[in-house]
Amino acid sequence: MSVGFVMLVHTALDRAAQVARHLAASGCPVVIHADRKVPRSAFEPFAQGLAGVRGIAFASRRHRCEWGMWGIVGATLDACGDLLTAHPGLRHVYLCSGSCLPLRPLPELQAYLAARPETDFIESVTIDDVVWTKGGFDRDRFALRFPVPFRRHRRLFDAVTGAQKRLGLTRPLPEGIAPHLGSQWWCLSRPTLEAILHDPRRRELDRFFRSVWIPDESYFQTLVRLHARRVESRSLTLSKFDHFGRPHSFYDDHLQLLRRSDCFFARKIWPWADLLYASFLSNDPKVTRNAEPNPGKIDRLFSRATDRRVQGRPGLIMQSRFPARRLDAARTAAPYSVFAGFAETFPGFEAWLGKTTGLRVHGHLFAPGRVAFAGGAQVHNGCLSDSAALRDYNPEAFLANLVWATRGERQCFMFGPADAQEVMRFVAGDPNAQVSIVAGAWALTLFAREQAGELTGSALRKEAARLQKVELAYLALMRSGWVKARVRAWGLAEFLEAPMENLAPILDEIAPRAPRRPTEAPVLASLDGFGAFLQRLRNDGMNLHLPGDFPVGHAPTPPGDARPRPYLVR
């Protein structure tokens, strides 16, 4: 007989009884403490059911256990006293709750503890170095007084603690005490526990801890440091907490995971997890490998789940996730590129870019008539339709959905002042966006249309004025202080001075390991007569400044030679 159990129960009494019977039948004495809040109608059948079972006893005194208050510690101390007195041969006492479940045969636990007779297994973390708590107080747990139960009187609790802080009412620690925190569930050796129970200063210490907040996470954890010979600062009970500090439940589908953890106990178990109770309440040695507890796999699973819950998936907007504007850094799921003015400067730019980088290159996604998906698709990945009405109804969601549905493949699309503009506000604030703008490139399109005779005279002038105004607006937007996108902007003339040198860093950024280095530059639009065209517009009274200065008369000299130049890798 090496280990006995103190079991604290308040709900799911039938499951607690089942576990207690199993423990007792395996030769481990159990003292059960039932919360005084458990109604008589539930407690009496429970107690009668277990009456006379060899090895099971009830605590001599029932405490009222309020979460975060002294009752739980008082109950534990009394029950431990009862257990140690009744069973003088015990070497260890294990504290568990009614929703704990042994995962390994108890003889293995007995052997494990027998081999470590003087070791205390209790998570005990000093408050000086690390943050153990998940939100809430840590140091203040010891410095303030907490006379009001948090769960029942939340406002009063806040008022009382707030007032103490404002007034600077703190109290000194008892001498020789170094506050430690840790999990409530432990397994202590007899000498340590007896030293705590029969400490000559116990009255003083108990009085202090009565007004500490959540003393069940600090009383034994602190005092064990005074008396223990060997502390193993870990709990033998596997329990997982979410980011609010509330314990996760284990269900039937966790069976394999719990089996492989090799931990001795787990909590909390969902009371209706029949399969778990049926599988683990046996001392069949075949189920385990006699290994050291190894909760790594469970830890990873639950920390992944917590991360997902805390951070969500960037760029996903869904039923249960509507990102808060200021708090979500990334608005989209992956990086993407916006090219404004490039398709006008280089006819056939989409095809060239697709060939050079191997990425998915769309046309003008926000074109007024239809969405120009790559390859002219009518329905793109993620069932996105090419209807402009659907897109313009909520352009932000359109873009976020496109990037979400094509995760793993960088998207590039063309943009210009003739397109629907609403989305640019969203793009500007998105760190995933890479925006490259050749301002004034729309003039090349107008030039071509004038030469084709589609647009002349005052209609041409009006269109030019409109496009320039729209472009000025998004240029101004992209220069705002809050912009998170990576923005590059040139005037058309400035860009054309060294087009490949300007393109190279963009390409390096979006496709650093592009399969094919660009061996040839994209074909430049014809600039013959473009300078004269701009001058005609200016002569008609337009204040045209975005495209920049082009020599009238003939094509500009350095880049104007429209011959493709070999791209030199520096």
Next chain:
Amino acid sequence: MDGPDAPAGRRETMTAPEDIPGPLTRAAQAYRMRWKRRRLLFRAWRKRGELACVTPLRPVSKAAVLCLATVRNEAARLPFWLAHHRRIGVDRFLVVDNASDDGTRDLLAAQPDVALWETRASYRAARFGVDWLGWLARRHAAGHWVLTLDADELFVYPHWEERPITALAAELDRRRQPALGALMVELYPEGRLSGTPYRPGDDPVQALPWFDAGPYRARRQRPARNLWVQGGPRERVFFGDDPRRAPTLNKLPLVRWRGTHAYLNSCHALLPPRLNLAWEGPGDPRLSGALLHTKFLNTIVQRSADPDHRAEHFGDPARFGAYHDALAADPVLWHDRATRYEGWRQLERLGLMSSGGWT
């Protein structure tokens, strides 16, 4: 059955800061919503006379999860619908039968766990059954977790195959989340809608294995602060020209019901408004489920041609004539980007529902 058309309200998008009202406006809106909720509760109380009890509700334990539904001529769907929701652990069904003539009433009256009421009054005038169910919920379901469904919706949630709905309810209680949101995932067959036969009792997901994995657009609306999600196949096929009228796809089907709660707009929005805040903080994806919408079984084609059916659905039936015509013409909803339904893990992977850290 269909809900009314798109809810009206101011929109709240991710980038437009001007849409957040000031504190005074917010207070005024809150007050308006309070009165609106009272009006709805009063309305439900007034409509109580339209319901005649066929089978009374047998006593249930406090922890039981109840399911509420209004049905009309659903004899084909109900056997599987009942079986599915029994399997996930629903204890009792509280059903209003609205003038069925295909044996629905007898089928339901024969079930041991169904409490049945019947009415011949107008579904539309009862706000698409919401008034009737509101009264039943207030009368019989206060304090319970209540699942409000239509007969063409199958409720699924993370781990539903392994964990009963009572476990889900306990988890929501633990998180102090008073309601669970769900996206309607609209299922459709591969060919024409009328082309796939369906026998009562079969799993409709076998007949309708396809769905659209996107795009879904969400925005938040004032003053009820409800989410408004649109998208999916119906929008793609029928509402491409007028997206505002595309069906609303978010619902709050599972609610810890209190006598003071009222559904505002089918199950899409709840009052008081705080229940609509289905997220709790920065980027925090809550638990959510999904409703497998089996509307497009072969019966839909005939039904859409039926003038009675047309008149009883949508806030403004006249505007939806073209939609019903299109459905009656037996269209193909399938396309080569459609996704085959595999189960809840697939829905979670695609970002259509979230286990919100419940592993």
